[in-house]
Amino acid sequence: MKLFSSVHDVPDIKQFVNDALALKANPYAHQSLGKNKTLGLVFMNPSLRTRLSTQKAALNLGMNVMVMNMDKEGWALETQDGVVMNGTTVEHIREAAAVMGMYCDILGLRSFPKLHNREEDYSEDFFNKFVKYCAVPVVSLESATRHPLQSFADLITIHETWTNKGTKPKVVLAWAPHVKALPQAVPNSFAEWMCKAQQDGMIDFTIAQPEGYELAEDFTPGAKIEYDLEEALAGADYVYVKNWSSYKEYGKVLTYPDGWMMNNEKLKITNKAKVMHCLPVRRDLELSSEILDGPNSLVIHEAGNRLWAAQTVLKAMLEKL
Amino acid sequence: MKLFSSVHDVPDIKQFVNDALALKANPYAHQSLGKNKTLGLVFMNPSLRTRLSTQKAALNLGMNVMVMNMDKEGWALETQDGVVMNGTTVEHIREAAAVMGMYCDILGLRSFPKLHNREEDYSEDFFNKFVKYCAVPVVSLESATRHPLQSFADLITIHETWTNKGTKPKVVLAWAPHVKALPQAVPNSFAEWMCKAQQDGMIDFTIAQPEGYELAEDFTPGAKIEYDLEEALAGADYVYVKNWSSYKEYGKVLTYPDGWMMNNEKLKITNKAKVMHCLPVRRDLELSSEILDGPNSLVIHEAGNRLWAAQTVLKAMLEKL
Amino acid sequence: MKLFSSVHDVPDIKQFVNDALALKANPYAHQSLGKNKTLGLVFMNPSLRTRLSTQKAALNLGMNVMVMNMDKEGWALETQDGVVMNGTTVEHIREAAAVMGMYCDILGLRSFPKLHNREEDYSEDFFNKFVKYCAVPVVSLESATRHPLQSFADLITIHETWTNKGTKPKVVLAWAPHVKALPQAVPNSFAEWMCKAQQDGMIDFTIAQPEGYELAEDFTPGAKIEYDLEEALAGADYVYVKNWSSYKEYGKVLTYPDGWMMNNEKLKITNKAKVMHCLPVRRDLELSSEILDGPNSLVIHEAGNRLWAAQTVLKAMLEKL
Numbered sequence: 025m026k027l028f029s030s031v032h033d034v035p036d037i038k039q040f041v042n043d044a045l046a047l048k049a050n051p052y053a054h055q056s057l058g059k060n061k062t063l064g065l066v067f068m069n070p071s072l073r074t075r076l077s078t079q080k081a082a083l084n085l086g087m088n089v090m091v092m093n094m095d096k097e098g099w100a101l102e103t104q105d106g107v108v109m110n111g112t113t114v115e116h117i118r119e120a121a122a123v124m125g126m127y128c129d130i131l132g133l134r135s136f137p138k139l140h141n142r143e144e145d146y147s148e149d150f151f152n153k154f155v156k157y158c159a160v161p162v163v164s165l166e167s168a169t170r171h172p173l174q175s176f177a178d179l180i181t182i183h184e185t186w187t188n189k190g191t192k193p194k195v196v197l198a199w200a201p202h203v204k205a206l207p208q209a210v211p212n213s214f215a216e217w218m219c220k221a222q223q224d225g226m227i228d229f230t231i232a233q234p235e236g237y238e239l240a241e242d243f244t245p246g247a248k249i250e251y252d253l254e255e256a257l258a259g260a261d262y263v264y265v266k267n268w269s270s271y272k273e274y275g276k277v278l279t280y281p282d283g284w285m286m287n288n289e290k291l292k293i294t295n296k297a298k299v300m301h302c303l304p305v306r307r308d309l310e311l312s313s314e315i316l317d318g319p320n321s322l323v324i325h326e327a328g329n330r331l332w333a334a335q336t337v338l339k340a341m342l343e344k345l
Numbered sequence: 346m347k348l349f350s351s352v353h354d355v356p357d358i359k360q361f362v363n364d365a366l367a368l369k370a371n372p373y374a375h376q377s378l379g380k381n382k383t384l385g386l387v388f389m390n391p392s393l394r395t396r397l398s399t400q401k402a403a404l405n406l407g408m409n410v411m412v413m414n415m416d417k418e419g420w421a422l423e424t425q426d427g428v429v430m431n432g433t434t435v436e437h438i439r440e441a442a443a444v445m446g447m448y449c450d451i452l453g454l455r456s457f458p459k460l461h462n463r464e465e466d467y468s469e470d471f472f473n474k475f476v477k478y479c480a481v482p483v484v485s486l487e488s489a490t491r492h493p494l495q496s497f498a499d500l501i502t503i504h505e506t507w508t509n510k511g512t513k514p515k516v517v518l519a520w521a522p523h524v525k526a527l528p529q530a531v532p533n534s535f536a537e538w539m540c541k542a543q544q545d546g547m548i549d550f551t552i553a554q555p556e557g558y559e560l561a562e563d564f565t566p567g568a569k570i571e572y573d574l575e576e577a578l579a580g581a582d583y584v585y586v587k588n589w590s591s592y593k594e595y596g597k598v599l600t601y602p603d604g605w606m607m608n609n610e611k612l613k614i615t616n617k618a619k620v621m622h623c624l625p626v627r628r629d630l631e632l633s634s635e636i637l638d639g640p641n642s643l644v645i646h647e648a649g650n651r652l653w654a655a656q657t658v659l660k661a662m663l664e665k666l
Numbered sequence: 667m668k669l670f671s672s673v674h675d676v677p678d679i680k681q682f683v684n685d686a687l688a689l690k691a692n693p694y695a696h697q698s699l700g701k702n703k704t705l706g707l708v709f710m711n712p713s714l715r716t717r718l719s720t721q722k723a724a725l726n727l728g729m730n731v732m733v734m735n736m737d738k739e740g741w742a743l744e745t746q747d748g749v750v751m752n753g754t755t756v757e758h759i760r761e762a763a764a765v766m767g768m769y770c771d772i773l774g775l776r777s778f779p780k781l782h783n784r785e786e787d788y789s790e791d792f793f794n795k796f797v798k799y800c801a802v803p804v805v806s807l808e809s810a811t812r813h814p815l816q817s818f819a820d821l822i823t824i825h826e827t828w829t830n831k832g833t834k835p836k837v838v839l840a841w842a843p844h845v846k847a848l849p850q851a852v853p854n855s856f857a858e859w860m861c862k863a864q865q866d867g868m869i870d871f872t873i874a875q876p877e878g879y880e881l882a883e884d885f886t887p888g889a890k891i892e893y894d895l896e897e898a899l900a901g902a903d904y905v906y907v908k909n910w911s912s913y914k915e916y917g918k919v920l921t922y923p924d925g926w927m928m929n930n931e932k933l934k935i936t937n938k939a940k941v942m943h944c945l946p947v948r949r950d951l952e953l954s955s956e957i958l959d960g961p962n963s964l965v966i967h968e969a970g971n972r973l974w975a976a977q978t979v980l981k982a983m984l985e986k987l
Contacts, residue, residue: 072436076413076448076449080411088725090718092714096417096418102949106950108951109948110845115945116949119945119946119947119966123945123970127722127973203431303436304441305437307429307430308428323440324444328444331448373702388739391741392740393740397766397770400732405702414738414739624761627752628749629748634748648761
């Protein structure tokens with residue numbers, strides 16, 4: 025594996041989930057793979073789970089890890105070509121990425137969208153240029169439009185906790201309120217992975233959101249789209265709660281009808297659904313405390329699986345170095 | 346050991362000091378204990394000595410270390426239950442602590458008091474919630490009311506440098522001036538450890554401070570309290586210089602009579618006392634340069650012992666994992 | 667080696683270059699040297715290449731590395747003696763350096779000049795005090811007036827790429843425009859190393875700059891000084907492009923005639939020169955994109971050699987611990 029930026033980089037997601045569970049059962053079995061190999065983790069934005077889980081994954085594999093908070097320890101990068109660099113950007117991504125590639129065997133990159141210009145964000149210009157110029161394998165630690173390590177961990181979690189084997193769980197991605205305009209990266213990515221899992225006969229997948237909050241269609245092939253949350257929740261086995269800003273009216277927080285916060289009352293409509301969230305979660309705004317502190321929550325378990333998702337990806341990359 | 350937050354977590358402080366000195370004599374003897382174990386160091390506030398000494402201690406034991414400056418690399422945490430999180434806090438400590446516990450075998454946490462509300466600070470709400478929700482052993486890297494790794498290093502230093510075995514040194518904690526309102530964590534903790542050492546027959550302990558600067562009585566059982574610095578210093582073998590803000594008029598800098606800065610003139614009253622300070626120290630405000638640069642200063646030696654204090658605690662925790 | 671702050675700390679630069687190339691050919695051959703040894707990297711200013719290459723170099727040698735961004739994770743340091751510390755500086759460099767020396771076997775320090783006071787900057791007061799008080803070997807990661815790891819990497823790069831052995835390449839340091847007032851550290855250091863290489867018969871060395879931008883003479887013994895860029899470039903084999911602020915009118919950006927940006931047109935005057943730059947580079951202000959993206963650029967290769975420069979220095983220090 026040379027690139028992990030979306031579900032399309034994974035030849036067989038079922039096999040990938042099984043690889044992850046094998047690593048979870050035996051975390052330190054592959055330390056010779058990572059010996060004298062260095063992972064560089066480059067952050068243009070803050071991170072808690074992604075940084076710690078990916079760092080730990082690399083350590084489990086015997087790698088060295090160097091963390092670079094480029095937004096704090098470094099300086100502003102230029103991405104446009106053909107500009108005279110007489111402004112505030114200090115270094116061009118062409119040089120910065122190439123140089124980091126000289127010191128690292130694998131690089132991870134986090135870079136959020138600005139949410140000002142849809143075309144710019146959805147072109148993944150920054151991420152793609154970094155990949156192009158660094159010349160080593162790259163793991164996305166969340167880019168403008170996707171968060172694939174999160175979605176892979178989510179799929180691992182669903183597969184691992186679904187005991188009714190032989191049947192397919194109903195998985196619902198449910199929009200939830202928030203006070204800030206958030207990227208679509210997590211829901212895009214979750215939708216993309218779940219649509220692939222649906223194609224592969226692993227799950228049934230429904231997305232529920234208010235009018236105006238529809239995700240870009242490229243990410244939702246085959247998903248059932250609902251505008252009525254209660255209808256979507258009926259019979260659900262997994263509810264993935266997440267806020268996102270509008271794709272259509274790009275980056276905007278639109279008005280929406282009451283009743284989109286997930287709580288125990290709504291849980292009754294489901295098939296005793298397990299509730300997931302990528303975290304960080306705004307308690308009692310996106311998701312009620314009673315659910316988060318109750319037996320149906322998978323949020324911590326799911327965060328724990330970030331480690332095995334990252335370790336699976338890094339192992340696949342180390343094997344191809 | 347599952348928790349190291351105060352002297353009360355240590356069954357036998359004399360034995361603990363001896364353990365530390367054994368590690369100092371043989372730092373790398375226990376590297377198999379830490380193999381594939383990860384220490385997470387979580388900072389809500391800046392750190393120099395604590396971060397580097399604890400990181401080094403873990404490396405000496407063969408552990409991996411991940412440092413998370415939550416105030417800079419992460420985001421603001423909510424600690425209150427039952428609030429709708431529609432403000433500036435991004436994640437609740439319930440989730441943040443639980444998630445960090447998924448990636449680390451032991452966690453260290455630094456979290457200063459706000460000095461606005463005595464009850465809130467002295468409840469150690471933040472620290473205690475972190476301990477409760479992270480589900481792994483926790484080392485205090487300084488909390489609202491205590492700095493136990495510092496106090497343990499101080500006790501090691503006194504024990505190590507006291508050559509007149511068979512007698513008990515007179516140890517004096519001496520308040521000193523400062524320009525800022527500082528927490529009581531270091532003096533509380535030092536008092537707590539010294540009172541225990543006094544109980545165990547290791548030292549005699551006196552605290553000297555101006556009126557209004559008395560520490561909370563819970564931390565000073567058995568200590569001799571003086572309001573006259575010169576009287577306190579008479580015959581002292583160790584003088585521990587430190588500023589703190591008022592506990593009574595909580596967090597305030599009160600007026601005080603002249604003469605509380607420690608200097609060579611005052612040293613003459615003592616029994617050629619060794620002078621200690623936890624650092625950072627404001628030169629010629631808390632403590633004179635002539636002392637810091639002279640033969641009576643133990644401040645660097647004492648900072649060096651932070652390493653062995655941390656290594657002793659981590660070793661005790663690793664043995665119980 | 668106890669100190670690496672300038673070319674004067676290297677007994678034989680030719681041998682040092684050969685040592686670096688031997689490490690490049692065999693990076694992991696000396697890991698027993700670094701076992702249980704800790705490198706502390708202390709940054710008072712941002713860093714990308716220096717931090718990552720030095721960290722990687724230490725890891726290659728089997729060392730542990732602790733990174734301390736003192737400007738962000740720590741606090742302001744006092745350097746003056748004899749001042750009452752009742753202002754904004756929290757800790758004196760005497761204590762801070764001494765304490766870091768207690769936890770590290772080797773320290774690296776980056777500290778930029780303020781460009782306000784020439785005498786203060788050129789006294790290297792901060793760097794020298796750190797070296798004096800920390801009591802362990804110190805590697806300069808760029809100080810007020812020098813950046814020796816960069817210059818050593820530059821010399822490695824020239825030696826490595828000069829195929830016409832038996833002859834001496836003509837090396838030109840060419841001033842270039844910028845929008846900010848930059849330190850003289852990189853050009854001072856490059857000049858110092860190239861003047862030594864010229865003395866040792868390895869190269870011929872010319873410096874070209876507009877009137878008023880002359881470097882301090884201490885750094886340029888034997889260099890040919892030119893004020894006409896085209897004259898300097900005639901027959902050049904290597905052109906090292908770099909901006910710096912005035913030494914004479916200290917820290918000022920002076921007016922200068924047009925035509926000092928390096929581009930393909932000017933390259934034609936040279937002997938198909940290779941073009942170098944320490945990075946970060948302002949594209950199309952200091953140096954044209956056509957050069958940076960073309961076959962004559964050595965900038966990434968040169969950045970890659972930072973690793974071997976650092977590893978050579980650390981290895982020489984480890985051998986003398």
